Amino acid sequence: MSNDNPYAPSVVDLSNQSLPPQIAIKLVGHKIRSTAFRVLNENFWPLNGLALLSIFIHSSVGSIGVGAIIIPHLNAGKALAGYRYYKNQGNIDAYFDGFQVFGQVLLIGLAYLPLIFIIASIYGLLIFAYWAASIESSALWLLALIIFSIVGIVLLYIRARWILAFPLAVYFNHDAGDALRQSWQLTKESGITITLNLLLFEVVFMFLGILLFCIGFIPASGLAIAAHGAIIGQLLDAAYPDTNITDQSSENQNSASQKIENSEPNLPTQTTKDDFNPYG
Structure with missing residues (x-):
């Protein structure tokens, strides 16, 4: 069945190409x-347009009942689109690629629920302590700020270690559990580096962008998408150095399907009906 999205996930299955456990990539x-700045410079208007679209959709679905189900796919979309722009194959349609493998992306998003529960529990305990021990409100907010900063950095570190989960699930056909495990494995040597850069692009630059709201907020959001693409792209280039993502047009169809090719001899490849030759 044809797919109207030219960047639809490939049917080539790389899930069996698991990397040895000792492999880790140093960024x-x-x-x-x-x-990240190069990707933004080369795709300034598309990335800023994508950032504006992302902000609008997030604010829209956040107020409806299905928002909790849709938001993981939107978060995946920013990572996937950033990766495609890094590969010089950017297209805003890639923002919606996460919906093509709805269940696996949702499972990856649900993996964050325990972390959210921990944060909510901490704040619940702080509120209880305030009422039970009559802690001064200023001291309570200072304590909350300290704990929030610590928990926030830990959460950001976990996000850094799972940064490859969405593209591995969508473009490389890993299931959710294997995508999370491989992402954790591949970022073992770069977790702190990725965390610090996410802190820079998603917190520092965003804060500066808010201070200059009309001038800097949208470019800062576009830069954050480019940063995700830079991190994901460099990791996947190192993990699968012979893998290229190309778009293959069909003469008999108006749509295009994505094909992932790898030069390794044992990697299964995609064969279309038009290309099949029974006589070799």
């Missing part, structure tokens, strides 16, 4: 930053 911070 360099300045290379992440320079690549």
Whole structure:
């Protein structure tokens, strides 16, 4: 069945191409930053338009009942689109690729629920302590700020270690559990570096963008998408150095399907009906 999305997930299954457990990739911070700015510079208007679209959709679905189900796919979309722009194959349609593998992306999003529960529990305990021990409100808010900062950094670190989960599930056909495990494995040597860069792009630059709301907020959001693409792209380039993502047009269809090719001899490849030759 044809798919109208030219960046639809490939049917090539790389889920059996699991990496050895000792493999981990070391990223360099300045290379992440320079690549992120390059991607933004080369795709300034599309990335800013995507950032504006993302903000609008998030604010719209957040107020409806199905928002909790849709938001993981929107978060995946920013990572997937950033990766595609890094690969010089950017298209705003990639923002919706997460919906193509709805269940696996939702499961990855649900993996964050225990972390959200922990944060909610901490704040519940703080409120209880305030009423039970009559703690001064200023001291309570200071304590809350300290705990929130610590928990926030831990949560950001976990996000950094899981940053590959969405593209592995969508573009490489891993199931949710394997995508999370492989992402954790591949980022073992770069977790702190990725965390610091996410802190820079998602907190510092966003804060500066808010201070200059009309001027800087949207570009800061576009830069955050580019940063995700830079991190994900460098990790996947190192993990699968012979893998290219190409778009293959069909003569008999108006749509295009994505094909992932790898030069390794044992990797299964996609064969279309038009390309099949029974005589070799």
